[in-house]
Amino acid sequence: MxxxxxxxxxxxxxxxxxxxxxxxxxxxxxxxxxxxxxxxxxxxxxxxxxxxxxxxxxxxxxxxxxxxxxxxxxxxxxxxxxxxxxxxxxxxxxxxxxxxxxxxxxxxxxxxxxxxxxxxxxxxxxxxxxxxxxxxxxxxxxxxxxxxxxxxxxxxxxxxxxxxxxxxxxxxxxxxxxxxxxxKSKTEIEQRIKEKEILLREVHHRVKNNLQTVSSLLNMQSRNTDDDIIKAIMRGSQNRVIVMAMVHEMLYMHKNLSKIEFKPYVEELSNYLLKSLNSEKCDISLNIDIPPEIELGIDTAIPLGLLINETVTNSLKYGFIGKHKGKIDIRMEKRDSENSYVLHISDDGTGFLEDDNLEKPKSLGLRLIKSLAKQLKGHVVKDLTKTGTKYTLSFEDIDRQYKRVA
Structure with missing residues (x-):
């Protein structure tokens, strides 16, 4: 009107x-x-x-x-x-x-x-x-x-x-x-924008707090059971919640309320997973190569963060069993297209079982990886020729797609 x-x-x-x-x-x-x-x-x-x-x-x-x-x-x-x-x-x-x-x-x-x-x-x-x-x-x-x-x-x-x-x-x-x-109109619009920014920051802050509360509840639930399988499931769910909480926290702290700098987010997420899941105390080095200018919206960052969480979690839990040293590489590059990217995640661990198939995944983690890739309008493949495990994800920034349609 x-x-x-x-x-x-x-x-x-x-x-x-x-x-x-x-x-x-x-x-x-x-x-x-x-x-x-x-x-x-x-x-x-x-x-x-x-x-x-x-x-x-x-x-x-x-x-x-x-x-x-x-x-x-x-x-x-x-x-x-x-x-x-x-x-x-x-x-x-x-x-x-x-x-x-x-x-x-x-x-x-x-x-x-x-x-x-x-x-x-x-x-x-x-x-x-x-x-x-x-x-x-x-x-x-x-x-x-x-x-x-x-x-x-x-x-x-x-x-x-x-x-x-x-x-x-x-x-x-x-x-x-x-x-x-x-x-007068300019002043009123600026005031409304400022009010909306404050409100949006508060929303991100509250969502982050709520997700952290959910994470704490999952942690408390896991302590009430002696079943290691249930504890592992609870721990996995807790990490996925933390992945989403980190996005809202970065949006709350960042000047741009619609996009986050993706490299610091991946660094924080990877370091958190390394500290919480490296039960074997293996000497694992993280190599993160993501252009600092890449910024992604929340609709892209959350599923991408969840996908990174699943792949890095798999590497930390299963890739370095019996090894004293290892390396995880996360590399991202922008394609010529305005909103197309390629993400490479690899480790030099023991690799994966031959019956682990992304086309017909059996584990929850692989099913999530395939589903998240689809959500990002892309596809993920495993490179069987490399030592260890390597995933290559081609995807699009779906936030920009929504803006063009609008």
Whole structure:
């Protein structure tokens, strides 16, 4: 509802400005006509134009009350102003006439209708001004100054007053009013954005706290059982919850509330898993090669973090049994496409069982990896030619896809 209201408000502002311009210019034109007859003693053309202009212009406003077409009224006003200004300029000295500056004002009136009409209108006005100049240069008889010599200075004064009053009282006040409205709207929008950012940070903070509470509950539940299988399941679920909590924590701490820097997130996640799952106390080195400029949205970061959690967890739990030293590599690169990436996760451990198949996964971890890859609009493969375990995930930043669709 807000957008149509703003459009309606803009149309009302344009309408009020154009109607005000018509009323004031008509009144001043009529007074200028009286001054031309009784003060300046001008007998030909100019007084007639000054008297005809307000009659036609007010009739134009009256017709607008019936048809309600702002464009029609603006076009009629623009043509009438152009013809009137042209005639007065031609018969008051041509290019040397002080009234020629009124052309600048009527160009502003042309832009009231639409920017397209204003662009066309300014070209027409420029063409007329150049034509007036050429008529004077080639001494065409059409250029006739009907203003008496003794009234030229006074005519110049009236012309300047006419221009300045229209510029200041009509356009100047309106531009100032529009500026104040824009500044007020800008301030209100900035305030709302700030309030929403604070609210969003609070949401991320609360979600993170809630997830940590869930993690603590899972930890407490695991302590109430002596079954190692149940404890392992609880521990796996707890780690998955922590993966999601870390994303919300980073969004809460980061300036950008919609994206997180992915490299620090992976470093924090990997170090946490290494500390919590390296029960064999194996000397495992982490090599994380992710460009620092890569930032991902929450809809991409969470499933990707869960996938990294599953692969690194598998490596730590099963990849280094009986070994005293090992290495885990996590490497990510951006493809040429705007939102396409490739993630490589590998270790130099003992590898995986031959019956572990990503096409028909048996374990929960492999099923999650396959499902998360699908969620990221990508696919994951295992490299059977390398020592240890290596996953290659091709995926897309689904947050950017949603923005393009929107």
């Amino acid at each position: 807000k957008k149509p209201n703003r459009i309606k408000e803009r149309i009302n502002d344009k309408t009020n400005l154009l109607v005000k311009f018509n009323y004031i210019s008509s009144a001043i034109s009529f007074l200028f006509g009286l001054a031309s007859v009784f003060v300046l003693k001008i007998e030909h053309v100019i007084p007639h134009v000054f008297f005809i202009y307000p009659i036609v212009n007010l009739f134009n406003v009256f017709c607008f009350k019936k048809h309600r077409s702002l464009t029609t009224m603006a076009i009629v006003t623009s043509i009438l102003s152009l013809v009137s200004t042209l005639l007065i300029t031609v018969f008051s000295g041509g290019i040397e006439s002080p009234f020629i500056f009124v052309f600048a004002l009527i160009v502003l009136a042309g832009y009231i209708s639409t920017s397209m009409f204003g662009k066309i209108y300014i070209k027409v006005v420029l063409a007329f001004i150049i034509s007036i100049y050429l008529l004077g240069v080639f001494d065409f008889s059409i250029i006739t100054n009907v203003v008496p010599i003794e009234s030229k200075k006074l005519f110049s004064l009236f012309s300047i007053l006419f221009s300045v009053y229209l510029l200041g009282d009509v356009f100047g006040k309106n531009l100032l009013k529009t500026h104040h409205k824009l500044y």
